[in-house]
Amino acid sequence: MAPFLSKRDLQFQLYEVLDTESLTARPRHAEHSREVYDDVLNLAYNVAEKYFANHTREADLNEPHVVDGQVKLVPGVAAAMKAFRDAGFFSAHHDEDLGGLQLPWVVMQAVQANFQAANMGSSGYPFLTIGNANLQREFDTEEQKRKYLAPLLEGRWFGTMALSEPHAGSGLADITTSATPRGDGTYSIQGTKMWISGGEHELSENIVHLVLARIKGAPAGVKGISLFIVPRYRVNEDGSLGEKNNVVLAGLNHKMGYRGTTNTLLNFGEGGETVGELVGEAGRGLGYMFHMMNEARIGVGMGAVMLGYAGYLASLEYARERLQGRHASAKDPSGPMVSIIEHADVKRLLLRQKAFVEGGLALGLYASSLVDDLATGPEEGREDTRLLLDLLTPIVKSWPSKYSQEALSDAIQVMGGAGYTRDYPVEMYYRDNRLNPIHEGTEGIQGNDLLGRKVTQAGGRGLTVLLERMHADLKASEGLEGLDGIRAALTTAIAQNRDAFGAILGRAAELGPDLYLANANSALEMLGHTVVGWMWLRQAAAAARALPGARGDAEGFYRGKLQAARFFAVYELPKVRAHAELLASADPTTHEMQGDWF
């Protein structure tokens, strides 16, 4: 079987493109070293290989189902959870006094990347738990932390986020789940939640749902939404488990992919009272949730990258081994067949995958490094970092979700009929990843977030910071060999972005919000490709610097990086123009389309 992840590329991204080692100069990471990070990453790879990759297909073929009221998963999942827990990954990024290693977030993302690539479905359980715990660490009372956070950090309890309802998916403002004060500071929760991943299983002693609900009498819209801790089993004061909390499994969703993660419809307050505790202040639930959501969105982007990456590696291995046909210039039909990797169109399909998944990985890790800068970087500049991260988040979420799907389609295409069968993993990755443009905010929502909020936030400062950073990298790469193509294409794309954003922002008032946002998707595409072009400039610069001293495999690795950067410059960045022109024109075609004309 092909490896699910390139350790070499992960090292390159962390230490040659990003300067992850320099984080050890910050007080929080003073006891770390590159060796510590490498040991952690090796442990992650080994656990992922042994306990996660071993049941990926089995879980796909045997989706979660209910037996005697219990959700049954394939047995490998429980073993994987134990191995993940034993390795300490539930808390590795937390402070030492919470039992953690104080790992930087970028290293933690690289750790998680191993599990996402090995088995996306089983990774869902711990990652949801980690996200849930991150939120509780931020907003819980000390009492709540003792009761709920501690067992989550140990990996004894698992967590979920329960936002959507059957009638309210993207439109969270319309949720109707209610919370009625019980007089003792707790609330009685009543309602139905939809699409809850990890909502019911027997993998952990308890499940802690973070539930959005309305306290009786709260105002309409998002300002009336509060956040509640709702455990599957009630928790006694001493932390022991009490009786069932009447969170009832109403059904499982049957999905095209991502089958390893059970996805549920849950009724709260069915057959008895469901008791919840308010998190933080009433009416601020959506804001708290978005603290978790922004991390979740980077996580979705990284998950998409790793599915695409695993598919790329699988199709690459196949392309090296499969013999078929001859070069177009070959004259002798009885001459030997060549590996299909020799065919230009197969090289195109492989280069395209490489450009998408390695570009996406660079982006996901770059965004994660911004999370570290926000937490531990110099005070000065943190506001700029925050605005840049805010601006990039919709791109980090949606670009890999879309372009890993393209890459996975290419992986299938490289493998032909074989890729279309269950004998190889690429068709599964293709089904799995199709969820990523949907959950944690659809592509449409990301576009509106980018154009409607992020590019105008703080007077457009986020975009200014981004442009400054891109120009700084262009400047720093002057004179490096082999970068002319990517430098020129990126420079052009940046100018097209500047013009297009200038044009549409200048007309925002005149257009009104509906027409202003009508082509938000083009903004997402335009800026997304440009940002990934920037990621390729950064990778190409690192490769060009290292190439003169490299021999053998190392030389090939760096030449591949330069060629993929060239590919992105020649085949992909020219697509920015059409999106820029469309955005700038404020074209009203979709806005003017009428429902009864379809």
Next chain:
Amino acid sequence: MAPFLSKRDLQFQLYEVLDTESLTARPRHAEHSREVYDDVLNLAYNVAEKYFANHTREADLNEPHVVDGQVKLVPGVAAAMKAFRDAGFFSAHHDEDLGGLQLPWVVMQAVQANFQAANMGSSGYPFLTIGNANLQREFDTEEQKRKYLAPLLEGRWFGTMALSEPHAGSGLADITTSATPRGDGTYSIQGTKMWISGGEHELSENIVHLVLARIKGAPAGVKGISLFIVPRYRVNEDGSLGEKNNVVLAGLNHKMGYRGTTNTLLNFGEGGETVGELVGEAGRGLGYMFHMMNEARIGVGMGAVMLGYAGYLASLEYARERLQGRHASAKDPSGPMVSIIEHADVKRLLLRQKAFVEGGLALGLYASSLVDDLATGPEEGREDTRLLLDLLTPIVKSWPSKYSQEALSDAIQVMGGAGYTRDYPVEMYYRDNRLNPIHEGTEGIQGNDLLGRKVTQAGGRGLTVLLERMHADLKASEGLEGLDGIRAALTTAIAQNRDAFGAILGRAAELGPDLYLANANSALEMLGHTVVGWMWLRQAAAAARALPGARGDAEGFYRGKLQAARFFAVYELPKVRAHAELLASADPTTHEMQGDWF
């Protein structure tokens, strides 16, 4: 459930865009009328709805499997085959003396479209049989026609095409299945065939495989390949069935989609002799097969269109019914939710689907009308028609295969999490259609066919004919209202095609075949989008002519056509430029990439 096909659009395409009714002026169709065609199409819709659409999902969930050596299918398939047979569709396009109705091919394709949209998997069996019979009608001896063709036309026996082998998929030149003369004019067939759709089942009394094989001593390469009729059961002189012919099922392929059509690995000559009859002359097998293959490629394109179309209709129905969110301009969070079809980004996703699937349908039917022109049109101009059809075939095959997949992704996206579940059909269509860019010649092969063969054939006459026809339609549409956008965008795209083909063809000798073909995919994309832009001009012109007299639903229908044409002009045709520039530059990035740089 949403309808699987728009009868209204099919009528528009046949009678308002194409002038199908005028075919009744040709001697072969003199006894036909529009009423005859409409009756046939209504029959097709009714049979498709009642006997095909009823088990599409069931067949997806219960893929073919082997029980006691027999391939088991869900029971609905056999009933569907009987209904198809009873309706006379196995032979409807054949001459009356073969039991047919002499239906034009374009009407036959419209008939088949109903079945493809209703149930792609079950449609596979009759359509493979029809393709097989078309080949035998062309090349069989009278004796072979009596023995093999007659029962195929009755639908009592089914047919397959058996080309690929485990080591030879796209590279048919390397097949090794052998044919040894038995001294009585027949041959002993020995070898293994892979990816044989409909290769084994109990739906018909016999299965007639058309098998590519090498007669002992034949030269290497394609010139040594002959074609053989190889029945599952041997056939006695009186047409009755003899003993089993030792065609042995070696396995079933387990696919991501298209599960209704069983797909097999077959061993010929296992456990006894497999006897076959030579078709036509030895060494011309691949040429005969391509007679069938070209029809098959149009069929694949049409199948892709109809899957995309069915998905579009399903997501359209959902978008009309599903309430979520409010307009960006809405101020009151407690105001009523709107149907998601009101949101601009959902309208974009629906318009994009509409542009792709209705554009694809126009293309598939146009190509089918060329098949009619070749068969029954004026003698003068047939060579031009043949060259045009040859040129368009790789586009008709690959463009809808690719862009219906985009459309189906959009259909899932419109429906969000619901679209990702098996509660709706779009995830199934998405899995089904992903095969279409692979089988009957991959997208890579279509690109090489287009740039390597079709644009240079007969001194480039096919391209000249295409350009003439596009210019004629541009001229004919002058002055029509609402066409400015599509006319301007198409004119630009045509000029870009002309420049790019001129540049690359002018350098062909200098570049050599490998580098000349390195960007063949861009040629396919560039010309494909341009041709579909032309199809939208033709639809828009028909709509603009009809609009002044239209009221109510009819008015909405024509306005929708004009808006979709505008969408294609604004959102899609500008993408031609990047492909044209890449092709013209003969960029060597993929050509120069080395296997060990990945």
